[in-house]
Amino acid sequence: MDSGIHLVGKAGTRERFSTFNPASGSPLTDYPVATEEDVFESVTQARQAQFWWSQIPVVRRSAVLRRLAQLLCAEKESLARVITSESGKPLQEALLNDVLVAADAAVFCAENVASVLRKEDIPHANPALRFKRGQLSWEPLGVIGIISPWNYPLSIPATDAFAALVTGNAVVLKPSELTPQTALELERIISAALDAEGLTNLPRPFQVVTGLGPTGQHLVASNIDKLIFTGSVATGRRVGVAAADRLLPVTLELGGKDAMVVLEDADLDIASSAAVWGSMMNAGQTCISVERCYVHRKIYSSFVTRCLEKISKLKIGDGSLPDTDLGPLISYGQLQIVSQQVEEARALGAIVHCGGTPLPHLGSNFYAPTLITDLENSMSIMNEETFGPVLPVMPFSSDDEAVSLANKSDFGLAASVWGATSHATSVARRIAAGAVLVNDLITGFAVSAAPHGGLKKSGIGRTHGRLGMQEMLRPCYLDVDLAPRMKKLWWYPYSRNFDPMAAFTELIHAPEWRTRLSAALRSLPAFFHPRR
C-alpha cells in the first residue's frame, strides 16, 4: 500500500520520516529511521534488561502490569487524541478500541500469568519409568520482536507486549511508520509504570525502534527469539519467508475477509445496525470488519433498506470532532484500493446504492460509506480485503448455501452469524474461522481472555488471552530419576537384553493376563541382575 510516507533528511545526515494527520493532511512530527545498527543495539539492550526482568517474582511483574492499566486510564483522553491525530479514527473508537482494550489486556495478563506459568507434573505410565519424576515448566523465550500496523496503533502492540513482558520477556517494537507517536507514548507509560513500582535505573525491557519496512526487516534479521507480526498478507508472507530462512518462530496476524451471515429468524433492526457498524467502524479498516454480508432471501430487501437508512445518518468528518462517526481512510493509497474494487464491481454489474465515491471536499482520504449489491463471488470486492467503508450484501436461500458462501474464502479470521440463538449457534459451528460470534461482531477482539487469530491466509498462531501468553513461552520438560542405580535394560549390551525386553513389552501390552503373568516371570528378574 502507498502509505504516502516520505523520507526526509539531507545526504550525510540520519534519515528521518514524517507523519501526517489523515483527516487534514497536515504534517505531524518527524522521527528517526532506525538503521540495522540501531535495531541490533536495541535488541542487545532488551536482552540485558530481560536478564533482571525475568528474575524478579511474577507478582512484581504483575504489579507493573496493574500499574500500567491505571496509567493508561489516567491518560485515556490525551492518548485517544494522539491515536486520532495519527490514524484518523473517531475519538470514541480510539478510547474504547485502543486505550480500554490495552488497559483490559494489562489486567488480564496480571491476573492470569501465575496460572499460565504453573508447573505441571507429568506422570509416567510405563512401569520401567515409574521411578522417574517429570515436570513441565514454561520459560520466557527471551527477546520478542513485535511489528505492528497502524489501524489499532495502541491496542495491538500493547496486548502483544503485555503478554510478552508479564511472562518475563523483553520486547523490541517496530510500530507502523504511520503511527509511531502512539508507540512512543506506550514506551513512556511502560517506563513510568516500572518507575512507579520501584524498578528505577534498570535497563528497560521495552524498546521502540521507529522506521519503515527496512527497519522491520532489520528486526526480523536481528537476534530476537520470536517475532509477532501483525499486518497485511503481502508483508506477512515476506516476513514469514525471512523468518523461515533463520528458523525464527513467528506468529502472523494477517488480513481478513470476514463474513456476516443473517439468517431468516434474525432481528432485522439489530442485524442491520450491526452490519453498518461492523463494516464502517474505523472506516472499515479493521482486520475483523464485515467485508461480506450474506442475508437470507426472505429478509434481504428489508435488510438492505434498513442499512441504507442507517448509513445515511452517519456523520463523516475529522475524527477529533466529538460527533464524528466515520473518519478518513489512512491514506490516499488505501482510498485508491477501495475505489478500484468498487469500480470493478460496478463495471461488472453490481449496484451501488449509496456512496461509491471519494469525498474530496472533506479531504483527500475521505470515501463515502458505500452499500453495494448484485455481486458475484468472483469479484475482487468479494475475495480480496477491501479495508474501507463498504458493505457488500448478497442473498442466500438456505443455511447450507450460507455456510458454503462464508467458507468460500482464502481468509479465515472471524465471522458472525445472526438469528435465533440455537439456530445461529448451529450455523456458526460450521464456519471455518478463528472466531465466530453469534449475534455480535468484532467485540471478540476486546475480550481480553479470548484468543485472536485466524486460518488460511489470515495467519498463524494466536494473540490475546492465555494462548497469547503461551506464544511467548517455551515449554521445558524436566525429568529426575529417583532410582538411578536401577538397571536400565535398554542400555548396552543389547545381546543380553532383547529377550527380557520382549517379555517386558508383553507384560504391559499383551491382551491376556496369563501371557502377562508369564512375561513378568521372564522379564522382571533381569532388572535386578547386577549392572555390568
Ligand code: NAD
Ligand atoms: P503492512 O503489512 O503494510 O505493515 C505492517 C508493518 O510491517 C508495518 O510496521 C510496516 O512498517 C512493516 N513492514 C513493512 N514491510 C516490512 C518488511 N519487509 N519486513 C518487516 N516489516 C515490514 O500492514 P498495515 O497496512 O500497517 O496494516 C493493515 C493490514 O494489517 C491489513 O491487511 C489488516 O487486515 C492487517 N491487520 C491484521 C490484524 C490481525 O490481528 N489479524 C490486525 C490488524 C491489522
